[in-house]
Amino acid sequence: MIPFLFLTCLAGSAAAQNGDLFSSVAMRFLSYPANYLKPLDTLLSFQSTIGKDARMRPRFFNELATYSSFIGNYRDALRYYDSAGFREQVPASPSGPDAFSGYRPASARQTIIRMAASRQVTIINEAHHVPYHRLFTKSLLQELYNAGYRYLALETLGSFDDELNNRKYPVAKDGYYSHEPLYADMVRTALNIGYRLVSYEFNGSCTGREDCIMKREQHQAEQLHQVLQKDPAAKMLVHVGYSHLREAPLNGIEWMAARFKKLSGIDPLTINQEFMRETFNPALQHPAYNTAMKLFKLQEPSVFVKADSLWNFAPADRSCDILVFHPPYGMAQGRPDYYRLDATRKPVTVRLKKAYDHVMIQAYIAAEKDAGRLPADQLLLERGNEARLMLAAGEYDVVVRDGEGEILEIKTVTVQ
Incomplete structure (x- = not known):
């Protein structure tokens, strides 16, 4: 699905024209998804104009952050997202040296698996420009399946039939965010484990921000509820973006998780990954996050016990x-150090026939033959960079493409 941001109404002719640019870039990317570099290069060519338009700046830099994350440019994704000026409304909480008094860090993964085992529905969120949020969700999949979870609902999926569930791996038509290799890997892993994927996104019409949010949140909640009405004993994991997991209203808006809870009578376990994470500019990090990093120097995704x-925001906030x-x-x-969250991947240096500059090197799983297949990993090669991919064991078709998407080199790589 194209990001819901593309469907937002724009006021003014200049804004509308710029909005058409974003939509055009997205549609061209979706029509030729192998060319990950073209959307970035196109948007960057407008940075001196649209990037300085106060009305368009948030959307412009958000798109740059998303496309940067797609090609694995983690630091650029953080930097562009900071430049967008989004400031999520994070609840206030104690953040001084005593904020964590009596608490100790514990493995987030192990804590979630233990708590989710007794719940019927677990909802976990992500920031769309942060690929390691998908790696973390992937790390939960097998243990949650062992605990009885059988459905995985994904925000990125538009309307689809059982072709994806039967195929066992995603292709370009199966969603927008799944074009990012770690999202695609999360989907591929879930299907191979045995999960059934669920599409629940809103594709209807709406008018104005409040109407669109209300209709979208209600539709999502209803779609998830319908799955459990048809299969009342089922257990479901739901992977969402940002505020959809909120159990409490924000600015008078009732979000999907709260609506689902009201509809179904099921209290979901809600897990927020987006608040307590690094930003490009440390000054934009939550004060409690900065305190925790200073006190505990965390090396793995953690909770405080x-x-x-569990440590959470002030008692007045019940959002997650x-x-x-x-x-x-x-x-x-x-490569970004978050790949250590996935023990199946290891660094693989690919020897190419020549030195390239400003090209994409992409590794496709050889057994996936569809024209719209999605890369298992990819990297933007600039002059002097080493072609080091992060790959699990298997056979890959490694493809080098220029800025127009033309293939410059193909080779087979086997990882033991």
Whole structure:
């Protein structure tokens, strides 16, 4: 699905024209999804004009952040998102040295798996420009399946039939965010484990921001509720973006999780990954996150435990059950360090026939033959960079493409 942001109404002719630009870039990308570089290059060519338009700046830099995340440019994704000026309304909380008094860090993964085992529905969110949120959700899949979870509902999926569930891996037509390799890998992993994917996104018409939000949240809640009406004993994991997991209203808006809870009578376990994470500019990080990093120097996704309670925001805020604190991720061997969350991947240096500049190197799983297949990993190669991919064991078709999407080189790589 094209991001819901594309469907927002724009006021004024200049804004409308710029909105048409964003939609045009997205549609061209979706029609030729192998060319990940073209959307970035096109948008960057307008940075001196649209990037300085106060009305369009948030949307412009958000799109740059998203497309940067697609090609694995993690630091650029963070930097562009900071430039967009979005400031999520994060609840206030104690953040001084005593904020975590009596608490100790514990594995977020193990805590979630334990708590989710006794719940029927678990909802976890992501920031759309942060790929490691998908790696973390992927790390939960097998244990949750062992605990009885059988459905995985994904925000990115538009309307689809059972072709995806039967095919067992995603292709370009199966969603927008799944074009990012780690999202595609999360989908592929879930299907191979045995999950049934659920589409629940709103594709109807709406007018104005409030009407669109209300209709979207209500439709999502109803679609998820329908799954459990048809299969009342089922357990379901739902992977959403940002505020859809909120159990409490925000600015008078009732979000999807709250509506689902009201409709179904089921209290979901809600897990927020987006609040407690690094930003490009540390000054934009939540004060409590900065305190936690200073006190505990976390090395893995963590929660904070005291007796039987988890550290959360002030008692007045009931927006989620669990806050995951992700450590800052630097670079390791030329790639983002968050790949250590996936023990199946290892660095693989690909020897190419020549030195390239400003091209994409993409690794496709050789057994996936569809024309719209999605890369397992990819990297933007600039002059002097090493072609180091992060790949699990298997056979891959490695493709080098220029800025227009033309293939410059193909080779087969086998990873033991």
